[in-house]
């Protein structure tokens with residue numbers, strides 16, 4: 001990666017204001033491109049290199065403090081370790097299959113939820129992604145790929161439209177270039193965009209198209225069921241050419257378990273929340289109550305998903321509270337640093 005200025009890498013006033021928190025005077029801001037098992041690839045005006053965390057930061061991370069992820073801003077001692085993690089502006093995260101909160105990408109402006117016109121398509125999954133993006137603080141966009149392989153892309157498009165609200169929907173046939181320019185309005189100097197979605201939907205193919213080079217490895221999907229092969233195995237931040245911003249490619253996700261936040265859920269299901277004001281009972285669950293204004297109006301499968309996500313949010317939020325209590329108990333002797341604000 002050629003070296004870029006801080007602004008080209010997405011540095012803003014928000015981080016500038018945190019410079020006072022960096023205790024090491026020689027340290028300079030850099031951005032995390034790749035999170036490896038034991039080290040990080042970081043990028044800054046001086047170029048790209050690998051760095052470890054200081055022992056102190058590693059200890060803090062192991063106790064639940066901030067652990068840098070792709071897209072994070074850190075301060076690193078020149079040719080030395082990372083000694084500080086800046087507070088995040090936004091973060092797209094999920095609960096990992098092992099039950100841990102996992103940051104998929106940090107400090108992003110836009111999340112492109114990528115899905116394809118084939119057996120992979122599942123509008124209920126898209127709702128979950130939309131809900132997760134609204135929790136991230138970033139704005140979503142929907143990208144429907146492989147329209148060149150499909151007789152009726154509008155069939156898929158209409159289903160997306162039904163859950164998208166005012167989220168932009170972009171249709172592409174990436175290898176032919178069709179639709180790729182429609183992503184341009186979402187790009188811009190210093191803006192960070194993350195690509196998320198199932199394996200095989202064409203995230204890396206799209207990333208390469210936006211990079212104008214074959215940077216990310218791509219591979220054909222299985223013919224019989226359109227399943228991807230989990231080709232991309234790590235999250236990676238790159239700088240787009242012509243000052244069009246920053247992009248993070250991510251591995252395909254098998255499942256997207258959400259983190260708990262009822263407010264964001266309300267945003268993702270704003271139509272249901274609005275209709276619910278007309279329900280006869282204030283605590284109507286829109287299941288079998290009389291005088292329900294939601295049931296019968298909202299598509300049944302969408303309502304079903306609303307119930308599922310609501311249930312999950314309640315469960316995760318209860319677990320989270322328990323974990324927070326445990327963490328709190330463990331940290332009474334020594335105050336740990338304020339966790340990153342996400």
Ligand SMILES: Nc1nc2c(ncn2[C@@H]2O[C@H](COP(=O)(O)OP(=O)(O)OP(=O)(O)O)[C@@H](O)[C@H]2O)c(=O)[nH]1
Nearest residue numbers: 146174200202203204205218219220230231232252
């Ligand atoms: N015909 C067509 N093929 C596409 C399109 N987008 C991607 N592909 C193909 O779909 C396959 C999978 O694409 P990838 O970019 O590797 O998918 P991915 O989402 O990055 O997958 P993971 O890295 O496994 O998460 C490749 O063979 C691509 O050439 C498209 O719009 N049209």
Ligand SMILES: [Mg+2]
Nearest residue numbers: 203204231232
């Ligand atoms: Mg990929």
Ligand SMILES: [Zn+2]
Nearest residue numbers: 279284286292
């Ligand atoms: Zn109701």
